[in-house]
Ligand SMILES: Nc1nc2c([nH]c(=O)n2[C@@H]2O[C@H](COP(=O)(O)OP(=O)(O)OP(=O)(O)O)[C@@H](O)[C@H]2O)c(=O)[nH]1
């Protein structure tokens with residue numbers, strides 16, 4: 001019998017940055033050929049062996065959106081199983097950075113007001129992030 005819970009399933013640990021300036025957040029569109037392709041995301045990527053989440057976040061945001069993170073603070077942690085892949089998202093708020101974010105890997109990127117984020121389609125795991133961001137501006 002097939003089980004929906006597989007304790008041996010590898011969990012991908014991901015550092016995610018909520019890049020915030022005043023009431024706006026910088027989001028990017030995931031390339032079509034990637035997991036959850038075509039959806040919008042908060043930039044970030046896999047934590048590599050030997051890296052802390054903060055180090056991974058700094059590296060990924062340089063690689064993906066060309067900004068240098070000066071400091072960040074933990075925002076929330078989400079565990080989600082997509083079936084084809086299980087992820088642990090370590091989400092940090094990034095308000096202190098240098099440079100102007102752009103989609104450095106050819107991906108679309110744009111600043112969006114927090115109250116307009118629900119017009120964009122995000123991966124299912126992101127639902128609690130949007131809910132918490134809305135709380136910030138209430
Ligand atoms: N960056 C990012 N990943 C997310 C978000 N939500 C979410 O479910 N994910 C999932 O977390 C994983 C992140 O992997 P990634 O593709 O960004 O990793 P990466 O930058 O290291 O790229 P790579 O695939 O080229 O190694 C993907 O499975 C993605 O679907 C999000 O808001 N931002």
Ligand SMILES: [Mg+2]
Pocket residue numbers: 043044045046064
């Ligand atoms: Mg990435």
